Structure formats: structure tokens, C-alpha cells
Amino acid sequence: MQNEKVITAKELTKRFGSFTAVDKISFDVKKGEIFGFLGANGAGKTTAMRMLCGLSLPTSGAATVAGFDVYEQNELIKKNIGYMSQKFSLYEDLTIRENIKLYAGIYGLTDERIKEKTTMLLKDLHMEGEEKTLVRALPLGWKQKLAFSIAIVHDPAIVFLDEPTGGVDPITRREFWTLIYEASAKGITVFVTTHYMDEAEYCNRVSIMVDGRIDALDSPANLMKNHSAKSMDDVFLQLARKAVRKE
Amino acid sequence: MNQFLIFVKKEWLHIWRDRRTLFILIWMPVVQILLYGFALTNEVKNAKIAIFDQSKDEATTAITNEISASRYFNLIKNVHSYKDIEATFREGKIRLAVVFPLGFRNDLLHTNHAQIQLIADATDPNTANMLTNYATAIINNYQQSITQNEKLPYTIKTQVRMLYNPELKGAYSFVPGVMALVLMLVCAMMTSISIVREKEIGTMEVILVSPLKPFRIIIAKTIPYLLVSMLNIASILLLSVFVLDVPIVGSLGLLIAESILFTVTSLSVGILISNTAKTQQTAQFTSLMSLFLPTLLFSGFLFPIENMPIPLQVISNIVPAKWYYIIIKSIMIKGLGFTAIWKETLILVGMTVILLSISIKNFKIRLS
Structure with missing residues (x-):
């Protein structure tokens, strides 16, 4: 089970006109893995992620997500993934409970299951008694944690996180990563893009994109060893410096 | 759900x-x-007017009464010279002035031909048009009322019906x-x-x-x-x-x-x-x-x-x-x-x- 591949990509490519945003990337992600997807701005990581989420069709290459083909089985993929965008993605004018109900409902959970999930989720986040609070009134860190919990409310096979911790203080980021570990322990695969190199070290494996290609893919420890670097920061700088194309 | x-x-x-x-x-x-x-509303109600009556006879008084009784007009001033009319217009006090010449009734009775001058403030052309039309209609009514006892050889009367919106x-x-x-x-x-x-x-x-x-x-x-x-x-x-x-x-x-x-x-x-x-x-x-x-x-x-x-x-x-x-x-x-x-x-x-x-x-x- 542990070696079951939930994401496979083979020479996945996306071109916009003459511009190749993603250039023949190949990788696998195993079930329950926390997979870090790194790259400078404009390296193509968001585009790659969008193809995997079904927001954008690949130009060529092959990929499967949760066992479904990105070209043919878009709808099935959508049912089996969760997504949290870099922009904050809850409705501020709805209460916590209404947000949970909405997203759980969209994924087709039964009313009974939604109730169960709501209680559980509020307990996990220590937000009991706050279900009628408008999301607008929550501190940013809480919002972010809530958004993550809601992104996996339907127990997806994979959750895609697009720079989920932007603008959050270090303590909240740590707490956020605790949630990610918990999700991973439950068997949810986490596919995360990030700018923060300390976060990269939390991942099981990390891929680094440069100019649309994957230039390195390994565990953080191996990457540092192979590049004789003291930190992921060093690894990243060594690779990113080779970039030719600008943002 | x-x-x-x-x-x-x-x-x-x-x-x-x-x-x-x-x-x-x-x-x-x-x-x-x-x-x-x-x-x-673009209807005109109670438009302020002035009258310059130089003959002050039975006929002009009757017409003046008809005009000031109508809901379209509100007579606010009797003026006594053309200069006065112009001044009143300039002050923006009136939209229309009605001028009766000297000997209006005499002309009407003896030459069968009398004139009334209507002076309108045409800075707003639509309103000016409407006001002169209303005034003309009132004057025509008066004319019909004095001629109805006499037999005219030929008369054409228009009958107007405003379809769908009779009150305009x-x-x-x-x-x-x-x-x-x-x-x-x-x-x-x-x-x-x-x-x-x-x-x-x-x-x-x-x-x-x-x-x-x-x-x-x-x-x-x-x-x-x-x-x-x-x-x-x-x-x-x-x-x-x-x-x-x-x-x-x-x-x-x-x-x-x-x-x-x-x-x-x-x-x-x-x-x-x-x-x-x-x-x-x-x-x-x-x-x-x-x-x-x-x-x-x-x-x-x-x-x-x-x-x-x-x-x-x-x-x-x-x-x-x-x-x-x-x-x-x-x-x-x-x-x-x-x-x-x-x-x-x-x-x-x-x-x-x-x-x-x-x-x-x-x-x-x-x-x-």
C-alpha cells in the first residue's frame, strides 16, 4: 500500500503559444507522501499543479491523479482531490459552519456526515462554540487552518496546496504543518508548493523546478548531501541561479 | 441537500x-x-405667466379668466409694457406672456379679425411649444363659444381622441x-x-x-x-x-x-x-x-x-x-x-x- 502511486506524470508539457511553461516533467507521488513542489516565481509550478487539478489541459505528455487520467477522467479527479489556493479561499461573509456545510455539500456528503464532520473539525481546531462566527472575524492564522481542514473535509486521496502559508507568522506556520502531518498520517497525500525553504525540509520529498523543468527531485536530506549544501536554501539558490528565463 | x-x-x-x-x-x-x-414629470402644470392687456374689454377679460382658471397656467403678474414683459422674462419669473393689443374686442366685432400675441421662453423648447399649444387651445375654445350662435357657411371641426392614454x-x-x-x-x-x-x-x-x-x-x-x-x-x-x-x-x-x-x-x-x-x-x-x-x-x-x-x-x-x-x-x-x-x-x-x-x-x- 505504502508504495502505491497516487500521482504519476510522464513528460507532462504545457505550452502557451511559443512559450513552454512546463517542459516535459516526469515524477511520481506515493500515497500518504508530503510532496514539496518548489520553484522560483514563473518556474511553472502553478501551471503544473493546475494541470493535475483539472483546471488546465496539458499540451502533451501523460498524467494520472488518484488513478484517473487527466485528459479523460477530469470529473473523477475532481471528486477525489482537495484544493486550497494561495488566495484565501473561504467565504468571509459566511459563518464557519456555513462554510463547512457548503464545501462538504458540494462534494456530496450526506447531511448526517456533514454534521459529524463539523463537530469533529471544530474540535480538532479548538474552535468549538465558534461555529456561528463569521469567517471575516477570525485571525488570519485561524482562517488558514480552517481553509485547510475544509479542503480535506471530504477525505480526498490528494490535497493540493498552492502556497498555503503566505503571509502567516512562523508559529501559525508550524501549527499549519502539524495539520498537514496529521492529514498525511491519515493517508491523504499532500502536494504542496511553497516559497519557504524551512517548509521544504518538512516534506518527505521535494522537487525543484527551474525554467519549466524539474532539475532536482529527492528527499531534503539527499538533496543537501548531493549539492554539498548546509540547508535547502543553499540547494535552492544553486539551482535557481541557473534559471535563464525571467518572471 | x-x-x-x-x-x-x-x-x-x-x-x-x-x-x-x-x-x-x-x-x-x-x-x-x-x-x-x-x-x-414632463407635463406642464401651473406654468407662471404674465398678461399684458392693452384693451381691457369684455373679450380680453373673458380670455384672461379662462387662461388663469386652467390648471396649466398660473397668472402671476399683469404687466403694462413690452419692456416690463422682457424684464419679467429675464428675471425668470414667467414662462409665457399673453399680449392683447389695443381695441381687441372692436377688431373682433368689426373687422372679424383680432390678434393675440403669445411670447414664450424658448430656452426650453418643449415646454415653450406645449405652453403655446395649451394657450392657443383655450383661445380657440373661446372663439368657438362666441361663434356658436351664428351660422357659418363652412366649418371643419377636429375631434381629437388620445388613444390608450387619454389624460396624456x-x-x-x-x-x-x-x-x-x-x-x-x-x-x-x-x-x-x-x-x-x-x-x-x-x-x-x-x-x-x-x-x-x-x-x-x-x-x-x-x-x-x-x-x-x-x-x-x-x-x-x-x-x-x-x-x-x-x-x-x-x-x-x-x-x-x-x-x-x-x-x-x-x-x-x-x-x-x-x-x-x-x-x-x-x-x-x-x-x-x-x-x-x-x-x-x-x-x-x-x-x-x-x-x-x-x-x-x-x-x-x-x-x-x-x-x-x-x-x-x-x-x-x-x-x-x-x-x-x-x-x-x-x-x-x-x-x-x-x-x-x-x-x-x-x-x-x-x-x-
């Missing part, structure tokens, strides 16, 4: 929680109807106009803003990654505004029947059906705008520029389209509100049935189908 209904409910919550906007949406039509009904009320034309305007604004502007808002705050992306079909997202977003517009139609119709005394002569059912059709047209325009606009401000501005002004100018409710230059008349044809305005006027005021308006209805249906298919096709399923 069904996924679709959950989404509709959420959309309704957005409207419900934003009380200020909801307040505007519900009261805007009411205020507009009352404003147009009582303040912006302005409300008969602006109630349908305001309906078109309000529906266009509420539906198109509010839907486009609400769709663009979700793009701006990033929720649209998350929703598009979900299993909800894009087509259903769009429909779900429009339904609450459809309901608000129904409410608006109801309040406009109630006000016009009970406050402005504009009757609904034709079928109420047909009127509502056509209004729903126009609402759907407006909603599609809103979706189309949301496809191109990136920010809420752009959506709002585009809606105002591309809808409010054309609806005001080209629906025919403020300015008659027949009087416009040909290019503008051609342009007016692509404004949906023009056709809706014709339809509503026909049903509400003239009491016509579907056979009289099927052509206009067909045009609206055609426009809706085209707009809807373009906008749904363009709605970015895949955001990049």
Missing part, C-alpha cells in the same frame, strides 16, 4: 448578509418610480421604461459583480476544482437575483397601479412572463460582462456604461427613437431594453395580446440564446 441547492442558498446568504446592497436593490425601483412619477400622463411611458432600467441594472450589474467577486477573492478557483459543473455554478449564481428582480417587478407594478393610477390593461400573466424573459436576457449580459472583467470595479463600470446609458437613451422611453439619426436608430436595435419596452407598453398600456408582440418576443429570445451561449462558452472552465 442537493449540491446545486446548497450553492443557491450560499448565494442567497451573500445577498442577505450584505444588507446595504439588499436595501438599495429593493428600494431603488420604488424611489425611481416615485421620482419619475412626481418629480421628473407621462407615467404611461416611464413605468415600462423604469421596469426595463431596473431589471437591466439589478440583473446584469449584480450578477457580473458577484461572479467577479469570487474570482477576486479566489473562491472561484476552489469551486472550479470541485465537482460542481461550471454551467451549474453560473445558473446557481443568477437564481437569487432572478428572485430579487421578481420582487422589483411586483413593487413597480403595485406602485404604478395604486399610486400613479397607471392601469394594467392587458394580461398580467403575459406581462410577468415577458419580464422573466427580459430578466434572463439581462442575466446573460451580466455573465458576459463577468467573463471579461477582472475586478469588481471594472464589472460595475462596464455594466453602467454599456447598460445604463444605452437603456436610458435607446429604449425609447425618454427620447423617441424615430427622431434619431439613422445610425443611432440602427444601434438602438441591439439594445434589448428597446424590445422589452415595446412589449411592456403594448401589454400594459394598450392591452394587446401575444399575437401583437410575438416578433419582439422572438427577438428577445434570440438575443438571450446568443448571449447565453457566448457567455457560457467563454466562462473560463479552465482558468488559465
